[in-house]
Amino acid sequence: MSKIVEELNDVVIKFAGDSGDGMQLTGTQFSNTAAFIGNDLATFPDFPAEIRAPQGTVAGVSGFKIQIGNQQIYSPGDEADVLIAMNPAALKANMDWIKDRGTIIIDSDSFKAKDFEKAGYNNNPLEDGSLQGYNLIEAPITKLTKDSVAEFDIENKSRTRSKNMFALGIVYWLFNRPLEITENFLDSKFKKLPELAKANKAALKAGYNFALTVELLPSSYKVKAAQLPKGKYRSITGNEATAWGILAAAEKSDLKLFLGSYPITPASDILHELSKHKSFEVVTLQAEDEIAGICSAIGASFAGSLALTTTSGPGLALKGEAIGLAMMTELPLVIIDVQRGGPSTGLPTKTEQSDLLQAVYGRNGESPVIVIAASTPSNCFDFAYQAAKLAVEHMTPVILLTDGFIANGAEPWRIKRMSEMPKITPAIVKGERGDWNPYTRDEKKLNRTWAVPGIKGYEHRIGGLEKQDITGNVSYDPNNHEVMVKIRAEKVARVANFIPELTVAGDEKADLLVVGWGGTYGGLHTATSAMIEQGQSIAHAHFNYINPLPKNTAAIFAKFKKIVVCELNNGQFVKLLRSELPQFDYLQYNKIQGLPFSKGQLINEFEGLLNGK
Amino acid sequence: MEHLVKEELTAKDFETDQDVRWCPGCGDYAILKAVQKTLPEIGKEKEDIVFISGIGCSSRFPYYMNTYGFHTIHGRAPAIATGVKLANPNLSVWQVTGDGDALAIGGNHFIHALRRNIDINILLFNNEIYGLTKGQFSPTSQTGIKTKSSPQGTVDRSFNPGNLALGAQANFFARVIDIEPKKMVDVMIAAEKHKGTSLIEILQNCIIFNDKVFAGVTAKDVKLDRQLWLEHGKPMIFGAEENKGLVLNGLKLEIVTIGENGVTEADILVHDAYEQDKTLHNLLITMSAPEFPVAFGVIRSVEDNSFDENIWNQIKEEKANAKYSSVDELMNSGVTWEIE
Numbered sequence: 023m024s025k026i027v028e029e030l031n032d033v034v035i036k037f038a039g040d041s042g043d044g045m046q047l048t049g050t051q052f053s054n055t056a057a058f059i060g061n062d063l064a065t066f067p068d069f070p071a072e073i074r075a076p077q078g079t080v081a082g083v084s085g086f087k088i089q090i091g092n093q094q095i096y097s098p099g100d101e102a103d104v105l106i107a108m109n110p111a112a113l114k115a116n117m118d119w120i121k122d123r124g125t126i127i128i129d130s131d132s133f134k135a136k137d138f139e140k141a142g143y144n145n146n147p148l149e150d151g152s153l154q155g156y157n158l159i160e161a162p163i164t165k166l167t168k169d170s171v172a173e174f175d176i177e178n179k180s181r182t183r184s185k186n187m188f189a190l191g192i193v194y195w196l197f198n199r200p201l202e203i204t205e206n207f208l209d210s211k212f213k214k215l216p217e218l219a220k221a222n223k224a225a226l227k228a229g230y231n232f233a234l235t236v237e238l239l240p241s242s243y244k245v246k247a248a249q250l251p252k253g254k255y256r257s258i259t260g261n262e263a264t265a266w267g268i269l270a271a272a273e274k275s276d277l278k279l280f281l282g283s284y285p286i287t288p289a290s291d292i293l294h295e296l297s298k299h300k301s302f303e304v305v306t307l308q309a310e311d312e313i314a315g316i317c318s319a320i321g322a323s324f325a326g327s328l329a330l331t332t333t334s335g336p337g338l339a340l341k342g343e344a345i346g347l348a349m350m351t352e353l354p355l356v357i358i359d360v361q362r363g364g365p366s367t368g369l370p371t372k373t374e375q376s377d378l379l380q381a382v383y384g385r386n387g388e389s390p391v392i393v394i395a396a397s398t399p400s401n402c403f404d405f406a407y408q409a410a411k412l413a414v415e416h417m418t419p420v421i422l423l424t425d426g427f428i429a430n431g432a433e434p435w436r437i438k439r440m441s442e443m444p445k446i447t448p449a450i451v452k453g454e455r456g457d458w459n460p461y462t463r464d465e466k467k468l469n470r471t472w473a474v475p476g477i478k479g480y481e482h483r484i485g486g487l488e489k490q491d492i493t494g495n496v497s498y499d500p501n502n503h504e505v506m507v508k509i510r511a512e513k514v515a516r517v518a519n520f521i522p523e524l525t526v527a528g529d530e531k532a533d534l535l536v537v538g539w540g541g542t543y544g545g546l547h548t549a550t551s552a553m554i555e556q557g558q559s560i561a562h563a564h565f566n567y568i569n570p571l572p573k574n575t576a577a578i579f580a581k582f583k584k585i586v587v588c589e590l591n592n593g594q595f596v597k598l599l600r601s602e603l604p605q606f607d608y609l610q611y612n613k614i615q616g617l618p619f620s621k622g623q624l625i626n627e628f629e630g631l632l633n634g635k
Numbered sequence: 636m637e638h639l640v641k642e643e644l645t646a647k648d649f650e651t652d653q654d655v656r657w658c659p660g661c662g663d664y665a666i667l668k669a670v671q672k673t674l675p676e677i678g679k680e681k682e683d684i685v686f687i688s689g690i691g692c693s694s695r696f697p698y699y700m701n702t703y704g705f706h707t708i709h710g711r712a713p714a715i716a717t718g719v720k721l722a723n724p725n726l727s728v729w730q731v732t733g734d735g736d737a738l739a740i741g742g743n744h745f746i747h748a749l750r751r752n753i754d755i756n757i758l759l760f761n762n763e764i765y766g767l768t769k770g771q772f773s774p775t776s777q778t779g780i781k782t783k784s785s786p787q788g789t790v791d792r793s794f795n796p797g798n799l800a801l802g803a804q805a806n807f808f809a810r811v812i813d814i815e816p817k818k819m820v821d822v823m824i825a826a827e828k829h830k831g832t833s834l835i836e837i838l839q840n841c842i843i844f845n846d847k848v849f850a851g852v853t854a855k856d857v858k859l860d861r862q863l864w865l866e867h868g869k870p871m872i873f874g875a876e877e878n879k880g881l882v883l884n885g886l887k888l889e890i891v892t893i894g895e896n897g898v899t900e901a902d903i904l905v906h907d908a909y910e911q912d913k914t915l916h917n918l919l920i921t922m923s924a925p926e927f928p929v930a931f932g933v934i935r936s937v938e939d940n941s942f943d944e945n946i947w948n949q950i951k952e953e954k955a956n957a958k959y960s961s962v963d964e965l966m967n968s969g970v971t972w973e974i975e
Contacts, residue, residue, distance in 0.1 A: 058972050203970065256971045266966060273962045280722055299965070300950045301957035305721050310747040314714035321687070321718025324705055325726065329718070347708050437966045475703040475719070475726050478682045483697050485706025495653065496698065
């Protein structure tokens with residue numbers, strides 16, 4: 023059969039199967055291959071909280087969405103062009119997320135009566151006409167996988183497990199991808215089990231050849247390499263980038279890195295990643311609880327380490343009192359909150375931006391800290407680095423907010439060079455003690471300085487009781503308390519002098535300014551840039567700095583008639599803006615479904631706002 | 636052993652200019668003096684010593700020590716001390732805590748510090764009462780005690796800190812009392828020398844809210860019969876006439892009198908603080924007056940690597956076999972591609 027190749031600008035592919043089917047690995051492999059051949063891309067893993075929810079049920083469906091393109095891609099996309107559904111449950115869970123006339127590839131071996139019943143279908147969806155209008159490709163994936171690995175000496179249960187590789191092979195053919203990256207991956211993953219490596223490679227190849235041979239597939243597609251800035255690239259997830267950003271800051275500042283952390287979804291991968299890198303003199307402590315995680319970090323900070331604790335919303339709540347201690351004793355500390363759906367235990371594997379007010383205000387007493395937010399998987403690197411820099415230069419806790427969406431999402435990243443990273447100068451004491459006091463302050467930044475145990479002559483005591491200005495002795499003096507509360511607030515406020523100003527994408531005279539913060543950048547940028555291209559009067563300003571706000575925030579807002587603040591929560595940043603900059607009117611657009619914004623929804627909303635002017 | 640005494644440091648060097656603000660007559664004063672006498676003996680410079688505390692009367696301690704010090708938050712001192720020691724294992728780290736701080740709000744951190752065997756010294760001031768919050772019962776208060784929060788008497792059972800510690804795998808446990816300054820110093824020196832978490836329970840009299848709670852053990856007329864000071868390698872002999880001793884009867888301790896019923900000194904148990912098996916140590920820790928004497932001194936001192944040592948050994952090993960010598964190398968590792 024001659025191969026018809028259609029060229030596409032961008033395409034969204036969704037892999038879906040049982041949570042034990044290896045869909046995350048399959049998706050990651052496809053991403054790596056796409057990235058390697060030069061596509062830009064964004065990914066979105068979407069998995070259940072249960073490790074193995076009941077097999078074959080909708081609750082147990084694990085998905086991995088990826089958008090690839092020949093231009094810059096800022097989000098994993100909304101509806102899929104191609105869905106790979108390994109069972110009826112995976113089909114059912116994704117029916118609302120497939121484009122009209124989209125391609126659905128299913129494993130026909132897993133559509134027996136008991137399978138579609140388990141998924142909650144009354145009738146076989148392959149026969150009841152519900153898939154009319156889609157390009158349905160039925161492939162006996164399980165059987166063909168078994169056949170393809172028959173010759174290898176592997177355990178029986180492994181014979182069907184390679185079906186994800188067979189499915190990946192089909193998709194590789196469909197998108198004209200080389201198998202090489204995944205073959206190399208399999209060789210290295212199963213270095214010690216060569217038969218398993220061979221079997222998986224055989225299944226991959228069999229899937230590819232199946233697609234090539236059968237006439238089920240009318241054409242294959244090509245997505246050309248994207249025009250990305252020159253340089254050396256790799257694929258990176260937000261959590262990896264966060265871990266590496268902190269490692270980079272430790273190297274640059276010449277401080278030892280200490281992480282105290284308690285496992286929590288979706289932040290644990292930062293703990294895992296840093297635990298691999300002990301060769302950089304990284305100490306990682308898996309603590310007995312969230313509180314011990316942060317408290318050990320505070321101890322390490324007191325002793326002179328670059329100290330870090332990582333968590334998600336429930337853990338941030340537990341850490342509140344200790345953040346207050348670090349704030350009071352003015353010790354540098356980086357707190358990373360990979361936000362997830364709340365409240366309470368909430369939606370652990372879903373994304374949300376609902377910890378913002380907790381981060382800014384969630385402590386007893388007047389307890390200001392720096393709060394910043396990363397906005398893409400790869401810029402988690404920059405903001406983790408920046409969090410560390412601000413902490414050790416300004417002597418304060420810094421909360422970095424990321425979220426499940428960017429933490430688990432991956433994208434190509436132009437690898438940073440250490441030489442291009444800004445200098446970090448920790449506020450460590452120098453020379454003899456002289457008239458130094460624990461709360462002697464820098465005139466510009468108002469930070470105190472860091473006298474670390476082991477440095478002779480600087481012995482001193484600090485603690486959570488109110489400090490006397492300068493000496494740091496315990497003080498109950500009423501006026502001193504007021505002075506100290508104001509100094510601590512002013513110290514954080516002055517950070518605005520050391521951070522970049524807010525920028526606007528689009529026309530500064532546009533009718534509507536779309537405001538977002540943190541992990542919604544990709545979605546908001548995709549929607550607003552599409553509208554700008556169509557000539558609509560819209561602009562986008564995205565915040566990475568929450569407390570303090572960039573200095574020019576009011577000046578930017580003053581240029582626009584309408585401001586809409588878009589958040590994946592019930593309106594937290596907008597509440598903060600209304601209190602900090604009450605002179606402006608703010609519209610708000612909120613989504614609270616544990617899911618990222620979709621381009622279509624956003625455009626719809628913005629067009630409504632523009633037309634209603 | 637190398638010569639540890641730093642001649643230039645004296646107890647006075649460890650005093651600060653802050654007024655000590657415990658109640659007059661509080662047992663804490665004696666403990667403070669004992670610590671200040673101990674430190675010149677441990678062979679550390681002032682700048683290499685850190686005192687960490689939580690919240691409570693005892694936790695004011697760091698303000699009165701001219702070393703590095705950190706008065707932290709309620710119950711969390713073990714976690715903070717763990718961070719300090721891991722960040723810089725060269726430091727001598729002392730945690731000062733009370734029965735509420737360590738065993739109620741901080742119970743989790745307390746047991747996990749002991750489990751890991753981080754090389755810190757924990758001074759647990761046990762006065763069986765909450766002092767700073769003005770007199771509520773604590774996890775070590777005797778059942779039935781009437782306090783502001785238990786006007787009818789408590790129905791709570793109490794912890795024995797030593798049993799709890801050994802259950803948490805503690806390798807070092809000692810017990811002293813605030814009215815024995817010389818013995819406190821000896822035990823503190825032993826604790827500092829011991830590698831791993833060293834827990835010293837100090838029976839400390841709260842003169843305001845629980846005065847004379849230990850009188851049944853300390854009163855002059857009963858003291859010799861109700862205190863057993865253990866020394867490694869020495870028979871467990873006590874009593875006004877130094878003729879009482881402990882023997883094992885099945886799985887229970889029993890008091891015998893030397894010279895009666897044919898008992899000789901050779902029949903008396905000999906204290907082995909280094910014994911791995913916790914059984915006898917637990918029996919000794921559990922003894923309470925008036926049926927038994929209360930055991931004091933270093934009850935358990937078992938050698939093992941400390942947590943910080945193991946962590947840093949692992950780091951050294953990883954460094955020796957490092958895959959990447961810089962973050963640049965790490966970032967450029969694995970699958971990468973060039974865009975021209």
